[in-house]
Amino acid sequence: MNKELTIMERIAEASKSITTGVDEKDVKHWVTIHIMGRGYKVPADLTILTAIEYAGYKFIKGCGCRQGFCGACSTVYRSKGEYKLKTGMACQTRVEDGMYLVQIPFTPAEKPPYDINKEEYDVSTIFKFYPEVARCVSCNTCTKACPQDLEVMDYIQAIIRGDFELTANESFDCIQCGLCAIRCPSEIVQYNVAQLARRMYGRYNSPEPKNLIDRLKEIKEGKFNKEMEKITSLSRKELEKLYAEREREADEPIESAEAD
Amino acid sequence: MSRKKFPFYPGCTLKTKAENFERSGLAVTRALNLELIEPERWNCCGTVFSLTDDDLIHHVAPIRDLIRIEEMNKNGIVDESRVVVFCSMCYNTLKRANLRVKENDEDLEKINNLMYREDDYKKSIEVIHLMQLLQEIGFDKIKEKVKKPLTNLNVAPYYGCMLLRPKEVGIDDPEDPVIQDELIMAMGANPIDYPYKKVCCGSYQTVHEKEAVAGLTYDILTNAQNEGADVVITSCPLCAFNLDNRQKEVKKTHPEFREMPILYFTQLMAIAFDLDEKTYGFDLNYIDPKPILKSKNLL
Numbered sequence: 001m002n003k004e005l006t007i008m009e010r011i012a013e014a015s016k017s018i019t020t021g022v023d024e025k026d027v028k029h030w031v032t033i034h035i036m037g038r039g040y041k042v043p044a045d046l047t048i049l050t051a052i053e054y055a056g057y058k059f060i061k062g063c064g065c066r067q068g069f070c071g072a073c074s075t076v077y078r079s080k081g082e083y084k085l086k087t088g089m090a091c092q093t094r095v096e097d098g099m100y101l102v103q104i105p106f107t108p109a110e111k112p113p114y115d116i117n118k119e120e121y122d123v124s125t126i127f128k129f130y131p132e133v134a135r136c137v138s139c140n141t142c143t144k145a146c147p148q149d150l151e152v153m154d155y156i157q158a159i160i161r162g163d164f165e166l167t168a169n170e171s172f173d174c175i176q177c178g179l180c181a182i183r184c185p186s187e188i189v190q191y192n193v194a195q196l197a198r199r200m201y202g203r204y205n206s207p208e209p210k211n212l213i214d215r216l217k218e219i220k221e222g223k224f225n226k227e228m229e230k231i232t233s234l235s236r237k238e239l240e241k242l243y244a245e246r247e248r249e250a251d252e253p254i255e256s257a258e259a260d
Numbered sequence: 261m262s263r264k265k266f267p268f269y270p271g272c273t274l275k276t277k278a279e280n281f282e283r284s285g286l287a288v289t290r291a292l293n294l295e296l297i298e299p300e301r302w303n304c305c306g307t308v309f310s311l312t313d314d315d316l317i318h319h320v321a322p323i324r325d326l327i328r329i330e331e332m333n334k335n336g337i338v339d340e341s342r343v344v345v346f347c348s349m350c351y352n353t354l355k356r357a358n359l360r361v362k363e364n365d366e367d368l369e370k371i372n373n374l375m376y377r378e379d380d381y382k383k384s385i386e387v388i389h390l391m392q393l394l395q396e397i398g399f400d401k402i403k404e405k406v407k408k409p410l411t412n413l414n415v416a417p418y419y420g421c422m423l424l425r426p427k428e429v430g431i432d433d434p435e436d437p438v439i440q441d442e443l444i445m446a447m448g449a450n451p452i453d454y455p456y457k458k459v460c461c462g463s464y465q466t467v468h469e470k471e472a473v474a475g476l477t478y479d480i481l482t483n484a485q486n487e488g489a490d491v492v493i494t495s496c497p498l499c500a501f502n503l504d505n506r507q508k509e510v511k512k513t514h515p516e517f518r519e520m521p522i523l524y525f526t527q528l529m530a531i532a533f534d535l536d537e538k539t540y541g542f543d544l545n546y547i548d549p550k551p552i553l554k555s556k557n558l559l
């Protein structure tokens with residue numbers, strides 16, 4: 001490559017669909033999947049996301065990180081011969097022969113505007129913005145739908161009784177994929193409720209971090225202005241040099257994730 | 261002697277508006293050498309028992325809670341398969357749902373199938389109200405624990421609907437209940453008999469029909485006052501809310517009305533047992549009970 005890539009180009013390069021350039025004669029195993037009712041033959045080791053691209057679709061919405069983190073690529077599907085409706089993130093779920101699927105790029109849900117500084121740290125605030133939480137019948141369908149394996153019903157039930165701490169902790173890994181909400185018979189939008197609960201818990205129940213308060217004061221007082229000016233006036237070359245030679249801690253050896 | 265461990269279902273309201281009921285109730289049961297243990301995970305009981313024949317989905321919540329209690333038993337966390345409930349509404353809902361599935365295997369099978377991630381409910385749990393547990397301990401035993409008899413305090417017991425109806429789940433004779441009178445006497449107070457003790461408080465109509473509920477509050481409370489009551493006791497957070505908070509509306513239509521405190525029976529027991537004042541939780545009562553209690557030298 002003779003042209004230097006910009007950062008954005010590099011990101012785009014890294015997240016390019018991996019199916020580009022698959023040569024059909026190299027593929028040993030094939031499966032047939034049904035995307036919105038139409039059958040496609042795709043390589044068996046693809047994820048739903050890449051299989052959809054292989055089939056010729058181009059994502060302009062409903063795809064983001066490709067790593068299971070952004071919550072954009074929600075899929076609803078049925079496996080061959082099974083009555084159960086399954087859910088998952090397309091970028092994290094492998095295709096199965098005979099599956100029927102559709103992407104859910106967006107869950108229709110209104111998010112009421114609020115200013116947590118003006119709201120009371122009390123369950124009444126939850127009911128004010130999301131009165132429908134009281135309709136929960138504890139069917140647990142949301143939990144079954146959650147690709148993050150969160151105890152969604154438990155966190156909704158916890159907030160009904162004003163337990164902000166439990167809701168904040170249980171919902172911490174929510175990626176806002178919306179799959180719980182589209183399955184809920186009580187039409188609750190769990191992830192928005194949890195977000196309000198986490199915000200309120202953070203605002204009213206976490207101790208004020210002293211370091212942060214001190215540092216904000218220092219910034220206001222202009223302690224770092226000079227240094228900032230110096231950095232922003234550097235050329236690109238000088239900046240890269242500074243970055244490469246920065247002081248940093250040694251990389252820790254990566255321990256096997258399975259160990260824990 | 262080690263404390264006997266009972267499973268305890270608090271319900272949502274005891275964690276919020278009726279936190280003083282939970283606080284005083286747990287203090288009182290501790291004083292009676294009982295340990296009440298809340299399940300690690302639980303959900304709202306559903307609040308009202310669904311009467312529609314084929315509406316099984318609304319029985320999932322209470323049965324799921326009973327499964328949690330079975331888990332506590334299985335894991336040896338508690339000594340008892342009887343779950344103790346304070347709130348009359350939760351008591352009524354849990355007990356009726358339990359009865360329904362115990363008498364109807366097909367219903368239970370459907371509910372178990374829907375909850376395929378949980379262990380099946382094995383029908384081993386019984387639902388009891390705290391008042392029943394006190395009765396079983398014996399009101400004479402409770403009398404022995406009284407350090408500060410509530411002498412000269414005239415207490416009107418209010419039952420409402422949920423403790424008495426329907427008959428199959430009622431904790432006492434639905435026509436002539438006396439269980440609270442016995443408790444009041446054990447505490448050294450005077451029970452007040454009045455015909456309105458079993459009249460519905462208006463329940464959830466309080467949301468849309470404030471004035472109608474205020475009318476009922478007026479009838480019930482003036483009826484108790486005419487018989488000489490100083491305070492009313494209840495074990496239902498919704499009755500307590502209606503009888504207590506709706507006095508504000510009563511005042512508007514009946515300016516001559518004399519406001520009176522509504523207490524959870526456990527709050528009075530905490531006073532009679534002379535427990536730490538922190539367990540009383542009067543800050544959550546709408547009409548302040550302190551003046552009348554002070555006038556009787558109880559605070």
Ligand code: SF4
Pocket residue numbers: 142145146147148149150152173174175176177178179180181190191
């Ligand atoms: S809680 Fe709901 S929105 Fe959040 S990750 Fe789970 S299914 Fe998705």
Ligand code: SF4
Pocket residue numbers: 135136137138139140141142143152153156183184185186187188190
């Ligand atoms: S799907 Fe809805 S009704 Fe069912 S448990 Fe979850 S929040 Fe409650």
Ligand code: FES
Pocket residue numbers: 062063064065066067068069070071072073089090091092
């Ligand atoms: S693309 Fe981000 S979670 Fe799948």
